[in-house]
Amino acid sequence: xxxxxxxxxxxxxxxxxxxxxxxxxxxxxxxxxxxxxxxxxxxxxxxxxxxxxxxxxxxxxxxxxxxxxxxxxxxxxxxxxxxxxxxxxxxxxxxxxxxxxxxxxxxxxxxxxxxxxxxxxxxxxxxxxxxxxxxxxxxxxxxxxxxxxxxxxxxxxxxxxxxxxxxxxxxxxxxxxxxxxxxxxxxxxxxxxxxx
Amino acid sequence: xxxxxxxxxxxxxxxxxxxxxxxxxxxxxxxxxxxxxxxxxxxxxxxxxxxxxxxxxxxxxxxxxxxxxxxxxxxxxxxxxxxxxxxxxxxxxxxxxxxxxxxxxxxxxxxxxxxxxxxxxxxxxxxxxxxxxxxxxxxxxxxxxxxxxxxxxxxxxxxxxxxxxxxxxxxxxxxxxxxxxxxxxxxxxxxxxxxx
DNA sequence: CCTCGCGATGTCAGTCCCTGACATCACTAT
DNA sequence: ATAGTGATGTCAGGGACTGACATCGCGAGG
Numbered sequence: 119x120x121x122x123x124x125x126x127x128x129x130x131x132x133x134x135x136x137x138x139x140x141x142x143x144x145x146x147x148x149x150x151x152x153x154x155x156x157x158x159x160x161x162x163x164x165x166x167x168x169x170x171x172x173x174x175x176x177x178x179x180x181x182x183x184x185x186x187x188x189x190x191x192x193x194x195x196x197x198x199x200x201x202x203x204x205x206x207x208x209x210x211x212x213x214x215x216x217x218x219x220x221x222x223x224x225x226x227x228x229x230x231x232x233x234x235x236x237x238x239x240x241x242x243x244x245x246x247x248x249x250x251x252x253x254x255x256x257x258x259x260x261x262x263x264x265x266x267x268x269x270x271x272x273x274x275x276x277x278x279x280x281x282x283x284x285x286x287x288x289x290x291x292x293x294x295x296x297x298x299x300x301x302x303x304x305x306x307x308x309x310x311x312x313x314x
Numbered sequence: 315x316x317x318x319x320x321x322x323x324x325x326x327x328x329x330x331x332x333x334x335x336x337x338x339x340x341x342x343x344x345x346x347x348x349x350x351x352x353x354x355x356x357x358x359x360x361x362x363x364x365x366x367x368x369x370x371x372x373x374x375x376x377x378x379x380x381x382x383x384x385x386x387x388x389x390x391x392x393x394x395x396x397x398x399x400x401x402x403x404x405x406x407x408x409x410x411x412x413x414x415x416x417x418x419x420x421x422x423x424x425x426x427x428x429x430x431x432x433x434x435x436x437x438x439x440x441x442x443x444x445x446x447x448x449x450x451x452x453x454x455x456x457x458x459x460x461x462x463x464x465x466x467x468x469x470x471x472x473x474x475x476x477x478x479x480x481x482x483x484x485x486x487x488x489x490x491x492x493x494x495x496x497x498x499x500x501x502x503x504x505x506x507x508x509x510x
Numbered sequence: 511c512c513t514c515g516c517g518a519t520g521t522c523a524g525t526c527c528c529t530g531a532c533a534t535c536a537c538t539a540t
Numbered sequence: 541a542t543a544g545t546g547a548t549g550t551c552a553g554g555g556a557c558t559g560a561c562a563t564c565g566c567g568a569g570g
Contacts, residue, residue, distance in 0.1 A: 206508055207508065207509070240444070243444065243447075244440050244441065244443070244444045245440065247440070247443040247444060247447055248436070248439070248440045248443060251439075251443055269480075269501070269504055270504060270508055272480060273476070273480065273501070273504060273505045273508055274508055276476045276480070277473070277476070277505070277508070277509065280469070280472045280473070280476065284465075284468060284469065284472070305465070305469070308465055308466060308469060309469045309473070309509065310509045310510070312402055312403065312466055312469055312470055312473070313403070313473065313505065313506045313509045313510075314506070314509075314510055
């Protein structure tokens with residue numbers, strides 16, 4: 119996604135530009151072939167034609183190189199919140215519908231590759247949980263700002279993220295063919311049926 | 315909790331015995347007074363009359379010293395699962411009732427101290443999320459072994475953990491007086507009301 | 511009573527993650 | 541042309557964690 123264009127190059131200082139993207143690609147490649155633990159930050163940086171120190175200027179820590187996308191995803195996710203309304207169920211329904219559009223078929227292979235790396239390493243799963251928790255928190259705030267009471271907002275947000283995460287796991291599973299929207303809808307329905 | 319008795323001493327090798335407990339207490343104390351990042355493993359070990367190397371023989375990493383209790387908690391939590399039945403709702407209801415008994419009033423001050431340390435450090439929150447995720451996974455397995463289908467089991471388990479976590483956060487909040495069971499019941503009710 | 515074995519601890523060296531401080535380079539605006 | 545700005549390089553160092561090996565305390569068997 120987002121290859122650096124000429125405009126970016128100009129503001130990126132020394133050499134080729136797009137340092138962050140190069141580092142991300144190098145990291146995913148090395149993690150895939152030799153594992154996360156079997157890869158040092160120095161190696162990633164060298165593969166991107168940079169220095170270890172520069173790596174840490176772009177990413178807070180070694181794990182973060184796989185999760186910067188997630189930050190932009192969080193914005194997109196929250197962007198799917200309906201403009202108005204104060205019914206928690208309607209709001210998270212809307213958010214989930216919006217989220218589904220963020221995972222078109224073309225993205226599935228890449229998501230699978232990334233998920234394979236994450237599943238293979240517990241430290242990476244830990245970071246993923248933190249990101250999802252941050253997502254739930256942001257959604258909670260968005261809901262309360264819509265007038266939902268704090269307790270309901272927190273539970274609705276957590277439930278929405280649970281549905282999303284569960285659906286995502288199914289979507290990237292081996293051999294799965296259904297669309298993200300279809301899977302997510304069925305997960306959501308099942309959750310609602312369960313808690314009654 | 316669980317101060318080492320004479321029987322333990324015998325099997326604990328060199329010197330006083332109860333190394334693990336000493337390390338845990340030293341760690342919580344130092345984290346409280348000078349913060350998690352401001353405390354080195356060497357300091358903790360020295361405070362317990364041990365070596366850094368020995369610390370890492372008892373705990374997989376620095377964070378884990380605050381979470382070993384959680385492992386025994388996971389066993390107790392799962393132990394609250396009703397003996398029989400295959401209705402997911404009834405099963406997680408039972409588990410949550412059992413979990414509430416694990417947090418009597420006497421434990422609240424200690425839980426507050428511990429939670430204060432965790433809330434102050436994002437790396438610790440990350441670990442806590444991992445533990446809760448592991449708990450949800452274990453509960454999922456327990457439910458499927460009771461005959462619940464995989465998808466429902468996963469959603470029920472995640473929901474149960476969400477309720478527990480939310481209730482816990484309220485229970486340790488400043489000035490909160492209600493019992494864990496009361497809080498958890500109201501959280502659970504609200505979640506069920508929400509998703510209908 | 512001795513010694514042998516075993517488990518817990520100590521010691522040491524080394525790798526890797528991550529950071530602060532300072533120098534250097536490319537590019538831009540004036 | 542020159543100074544300024546932002547990205548990168550270089551260097552030194554702390555702290556987390558690990559493998560290899562030595563040592564100590566204790567309990568079991570002779």
